[in-house]
Amino acid sequence: MSEAGLCTRGLRVRLGGVEVLHGVSLDFATGWTTIVGPNGAGKSTLLRAMAGLLVPSAGEVELAGRVLPRWSARERGRRLAWMSQNGEVTGELTVREVVHLGRLPHLGLFAAPGTDDEAAVDEAIRATGCGAWQHRRLRELSGGERQRVLLARALGAGAPVLLLDEPTTHLDPPHQVAMVRLLRDLGRTHVVVSVLHDLPLALQADRLVVLQDGRVRADGAHDCPALHATLVDAFDGALRIERLGDGARAASGGAGACRYTALPNLEP
Amino acid sequence: MPQADRLRRRRLSLLLALTALCGMLAGLVAGSDGWSWRALSDADAATIVAQIRAPRTLGAWLTGALLGLAGAVAQGLFRNPLADPYLLGSAAGAALAVVLVLAAGVLAGHGIGLATAGLLARIGLVAAAFLGALIGVLLTLALARGAEQTARLLLAGVVVGVVLGAVSDLVTSVAPDALRGKQIFLLGTTGYLGWGSAAVLGAGLALLLPPALRLARALDALTLGEDSARTMGLPLGRVRMVLVGVVALATGLAVSQSGLVAFVGLAAPHLVRRFAPSAHGFNLAASTAMGGTLLLASDVLARTLIAPQELPVGVLTAVLGGGYLLWLLHARSRV
Numbered sequence: 001m002s003e004a005g006l007c008t009r010g011l012r013v014r015l016g017g018v019e020v021l022h023g024v025s026l027d028f029a030t031g032w033t034t035i036v037g038p039n040g041a042g043k044s045t046l047l048r049a050m051a052g053l054l055v056p057s058a059g060e061v062e063l064a065g066r067v068l069p070r071w072s073a074r075e076r077g078r079r080l081a082w083m084s085q086n087g088e089v090t091g092e093l094t095v096r097e098v099v100h101l102g103r104l105p106h107l108g109l110f111a112a113p114g115t116d117d118e119a120a121v122d123e124a125i126r127a128t129g130c131g132a133w134q135h136r137r138l139r140e141l142s143g144g145e146r147q148r149v150l151l152a153r154a155l156g157a158g159a160p161v162l163l164l165d166e167p168t169t170h171l172d173p174p175h176q177v178a179m180v181r182l183l184r185d186l187g188r189t190h191v192v193v194s195v196l197h198d199l200p201l202a203l204q205a206d207r208l209v210v211l212q213d214g215r216v217r218a219d220g221a222h223d224c225p226a227l228h229a230t231l232v233d234a235f236d237g238a239l240r241i242e243r244l245g246d247g248a249r250a251a252s253g254g255a256g257a258c259r260y261t262a263l264p265n266l267e268p
Numbered sequence: 269m270p271q272a273d274r275l276r277r278r279r280l281s282l283l284l285a286l287t288a289l290c291g292m293l294a295g296l297v298a299g300s301d302g303w304s305w306r307a308l309s310d311a312d313a314a315t316i317v318a319q320i321r322a323p324r325t326l327g328a329w330l331t332g333a334l335l336g337l338a339g340a341v342a343q344g345l346f347r348n349p350l351a352d353p354y355l356l357g358s359a360a361g362a363a364l365a366v367v368l369v370l371a372a373g374v375l376a377g378h379g380i381g382l383a384t385a386g387l388l389a390r391i392g393l394v395a396a397a398f399l400g401a402l403i404g405v406l407l408t409l410a411l412a413r414g415a416e417q418t419a420r421l422l423l424a425g426v427v428v429g430v431v432l433g434a435v436s437d438l439v440t441s442v443a444p445d446a447l448r449g450k451q452i453f454l455l456g457t458t459g460y461l462g463w464g465s466a467a468v469l470g471a472g473l474a475l476l477l478p479p480a481l482r483l484a485r486a487l488d489a490l491t492l493g494e495d496s497a498r499t500m501g502l503p504l505g506r507v508r509m510v511l512v513g514v515v516a517l518a519t520g521l522a523v524s525q526s527g528l529v530a531f532v533g534l535a536a537p538h539l540v541r542r543f544a545p546s547a548h549g550f551n552l553a554a555s556t557a558m559g560g561t562l563l564l565a566s567d568v569l570a571r572t573l574i575a576p577q578e579l580p581v582g583v584l585t586a587v588l589g590g591g592y593l594l595w596l597l598h599a600r601s602r603v
Contacts, residue, residue, distance in 0.1 A: 053495050077501025084496050090347045091491030092545035094270070101489050105501035109485050135270040137545065138491075150492070157500075 005029045006050060006080070006161050006191055010059035013042075013049050020045045022214045023059060028161075032187030034194045034202045037211035038235060043195040044085070044165055046211065050193070051082040051163050063161065077105025081159040083150050085166045089138050095149050096134045099124050102156025124156035127182060143170030151179075155186075162186065164194040168201055180204045199231070199239060199262035210234050223258050231262075240265045276544040277554075284557040288329060291564035295325025298568050300576040319462075327461030328567040328581070329560040330469035331526045332536075334476070336559015338518035339533030340540070340552045341480055344487035345511050346418055349541070353533035356421070356512065357428035358519040361404020363528065364436040365396040366453045371443035394465075394524045397453070401520035404428055405512065415508035418494065456529035456582025458567045465525045472521040477556060480514050483507055484548035529582045531589025532559050532566075538596065562589075 006028045013021040020042045035043045048054045050061050052068045061068045063080055071079070081102070093101075102124065103117045113121075125131050128148045133141065138149060147170050154162055167183070168176045180201055186192050187206055196202040203222055210218040210230050218230035228241045244259040296317050297303055306313060338353035345351070354360075369392070409415060412424035440447045486507045489497040498504050522529065536559035540551055563581070566588065570579040 048495070051495075051499055053498060072501075073498075073503060074501035077499060080499070082496070082499040084493055089491060089493075090349070091344075091488065091548075092541060092551070093488060093491055093547055094273075097488065097547050098492065101485075101492065101500060104485065104489060109502070109507075110482060135273075150496075153492070153496075 005064065006193070007062045008046075008050065008059065009062065011046070011049060011056050011061065012058040013045055013054055014057045015045065015054075019057070020214050021049065021056075024211075024214070024216055025059075026209060026216065026219065028191050028193050030187070030189065030191055031206040032183050032192040032194070033207040033209060034196045034205035035209045035211055036196060036199060036202045036231065037217075040213075041211040041234075042214040043211055045214075047082075047163050047165050047193065047195050051080065052076060053082070074105050074108065077157065077159070079159050080161040080163065081154040081157040083154040083162070083164045083167060085169060089146065091139070093138055094135050095130055095138060095141070095152075096121065096125070098138050098149055099130070099134075099152045099156045102153045102158075105157055105159075120158050121156050124152040127155055128152040129178065144172060144175055147171060148175070148179075151182075160189075161191040162193070164192065166197065167194055168196060168198055176201060199235075203241070203260045203262060223260060228260065232265075238265055239263060273544070273546065277546060277550055280540065280544040280554060281557075284554065284561055287561045288557065288564065291329070291561060291568060292325055294568045295328070295564060296321050298572050300571070300578070302572065302575050323463040323466045324458055324461045325564065325567070327466040327469055327525065328458040329564045330466060330473055331458065331461070331522045331529065332532050332563025332566075333473055333556045333560035334469065334518040334522040335529060335533040335563070336536035337473070337477060337480060337552060337556040338515045338522070339535075339559065340537040340548075340555035341487070341511050341518075342515050342533070343537050344490060344548055344551075345508065345515070346422060347490055347493075349538065350534070351422075353515055353519045354528070355425045355429075356515060356519075357404035357408040357425050357432065358401035358516055359404070359523060359528050360429040360432035360436070361407070362397040362401040362520065362523040363450065363453060364432045364439070365400025365403070366393055367436045367439045367446050367450050368400075369393055369396045370446035370449040371439050393449075393453075396524075397527075398520045398524035401523055402516055404432060405516035405520075407432075409512065414505070415512045416505055421512075452580075453527040454582070455580035456527040456585070458526050458563070458570075458581050459578070461525060469521060469525055472517065473556070476514050476518050477553075479510060480552050481549060483511060484552055487511075487548040487552075527582060529563060530586040531593075532562050532585055535589040535592055536562055538593070542596075 008024050008026050011021055011024040012019060024046060035046060037043055045054065049056055063071060063076065068076070099121045100113060103113055103120060107113060107117065125134050128151050130149055130152050133145065138146060141149065147167065151167055154164070168179050171179055183192055183194065202208060205222055208220065208222055208227055209216060210227065212234045217234055218227045220227040232239060232241060239262045241260050241262050244261055297305055335353060342351045342353045342355060343349055408421065408424045408428045411427060412421040415421055440450055486502055489500050489502055537551060537555040540554040540558050544550070544554065563585065566581050566584045570581040570584050573579055
């Protein structure tokens with residue numbers, strides 16, 4: 001595991017008296033990993049537990065070689081940024097003010113932002129393409145635009161580990177593709193772990209983890225045939241996975257490696 | 269910050285400063301015989317102005333300011349624009365304490381010792397209301413097991429309000445003589461504000477506004493949800509406790525001096541958001557000034573509308589505040 005990495009060891013989480021994760025052990029190093037699986041598999045629960053938002057009933061989460069509870073809240077915030085599903089947003093903050101909140105782990109509640117902080121905010125806004133409406137209020141934006149702002153807020157933290165819950169929800173196809181490209185780019189320098197329901201997009205990640213009934217069923221590279229077979233099985237054969245042609249690979253921003261997509265299997 | 273936002277904030281700040289000044293002046297010249305500029309130059313009238321109207325006017329602004337601050341903090345803390353500063357049980361606690369003190373004499377005749385009744389009377393209505401408000405909030409915190417979970421805190425506040433309200437009703441049914449005093453307290457009044465009250469209210473505002481402003485960024489973070497705020501490295505538990513403390517002390521001080529003045533804490537942050545939407549730093553400061561201005565204006569109106577009679581200021585704020593919120597709902601439903 002890299003110095004910046006994240007791992008879980010025998011992670012068990014109970015919600016409302018029911019065990020949702022049954023001893024999940026995973027290592028995440030630099031690269032983009034996406035967690036997939038049917039509804040109720042425990043994907044978001046795993047992500048929330050890795051972010052320190054849920055206390056495991058057993059097992060532990062390690063961030064850069066130290067268990068999560070041993071990090072102070074601010075230190076953890078500087079090393080690990082979390083982006084929620086696009087939930088309800090209150091208040092009157094502008095986009096830029098929201099992205100500035102990403103600097104809180106660095107500044108605390110009382111320090112004024114310096115030039116480094118402004119530069120980090122500018123870069124996050126540029127990377128997510130929010131520049132045109134950075135002075136509009138978050139509540140005035142569409143769901144997709146908000147999603148990009150929330151990602152910019154996570155990026156603004158400058159943390160080496162990014163945990164993203166459904167980052168492509170509410171995005172239209174051009175912005176989904178832009179998001180995939182951004183996550184791939186980020187994967188070169190960051191530990192990026194996302195939960196995705198959209199399987200064609202999930203298959204563009206470097207690595208996939210298939211979660212089912214709170215257990216890891218498969219874990220491997222996006223082009224691993226065995227992983228594809230498990231993925232199809234986990235979704236009861238409701239999809240088929242096909243290799244993208246050269247043209248489609250180029251259109252989806254595919255790099256050198258073979259890329260795959262998932263299609264609904266409508267055959268009886 | 270966009271130029272338009274900067275302009276809106278400047279305009280609102282200027283407007284609040286001007287209306288506060290005009291309100292203060294009006295408060296000095298408004299009396300039971302109507303408006304009288306002579307009050308500012310006449311030596312005889314100067315005593316009335318200095319000893320009655322000036323502290324009442326200043327006290328009304330400070331009471332409103334505390335309620336405006338408490339309302340803005342409560343709405344940010346609960347992530348709910350309809351949150352009222354009395355939600356945490358302070359109003360019910362203060363009302364019960366006042367009823368207990370008022371009923372003390374009657375209760376003494378029905379079994380409790382004279383010494384106890386005397387002690388209750390010595391504590392006084394003001395101190396009792398303040399302590400009652402704090403005890404109401406502490407009960408809410410105990411029931412919610414701290415300030416960690418917003419929904420639990422809100423629910424606990426509602427439960428404490430209902431239970432303490434029922435106890436208060438029970439006491440007044442045993443000692444009906446306390447009912448009149450309770451009614452005055454529930455309607456809210458600025459009529460008893462003297463220089464001592466103004467000093468206490470001023471000191472309270474000076475003590476509570478700085479920590480609230482210092483935690484404005486935490487309220488900003490909470491607008492993205494509790495989980496997001498927690499992952500931003502905030503000591504959310506401690507921040508919440510301080511903010512709940514600000515709400516409790518601000519409402520406790522306000523109700524102990526002026527009774528339950530309705531709607532100021534709810535309407536002031538709304539008005540600020542309407543005229544100058546902003547992050548919590550400006551919102552808290554402007555809501556404080558807006559609350560002061562609202563109560564000051566209501567106080568002047570309450571004194572002059574049916575002079576020489578006086579309207580209970582709480583009735584006026586309820587009518588004006590309720591009317592404003594109804595209009596707001598109507599305006600939004602047309603969008």
